[in-house]
Amino acid sequence: MPKYWLLKTEPESFSIQDLAKSPKKTTCWDGVRNYQARNFLRDDMKIGDHVLFYHSSTDPPAIVGTAKVVKAGYPDPTAWDPNNHHFDPAASPENPRWSMVDIKLGEIFQTPLPLEQLRKVAPLKKMELLRKGSRLSVQPVTKEEFEAVLNLGQ
DNA sequence: GCCAACGTTGGC
């Protein structure tokens, strides 16, 4: 059974349009430096899982499309690259510490779904993204939530 | 730019 996720990104650093321009419309989701998010990436995200793609720190913040996991969790090499913005001196190839997955673009919604609109949708009442103070950049989503978002986006 | 809500760090 595939699972459902939401991935946050700041479009100024990497947007869904950037994903559309990437080779094979695929990218590695590197740079996550939060343990809870890392655990989802490393342990729970599998090939074929469905992803909602979210733009944060932009106006308006919105779910902008979908993607699919095409490679399950593996070490994030940017963690031991001293020139990388997300460098972690405690990480090494022997002790990777941080993980990433590969995702491939699904679709870009005709119209993005802003937070404000999502808050009005009954099936999304308990969605992690809409919780006050929610900061997780990798979040599990229920099947019902995922489908409700798809209905709005298509 | 403000600030609430976290998560992390490190002294003790």
Next chain:
DNA sequence: GCCAACGTTGGC
């Protein structure tokens, strides 16, 4: 292992 100080996220 507590917790104060600090850093970060991200909507507004």
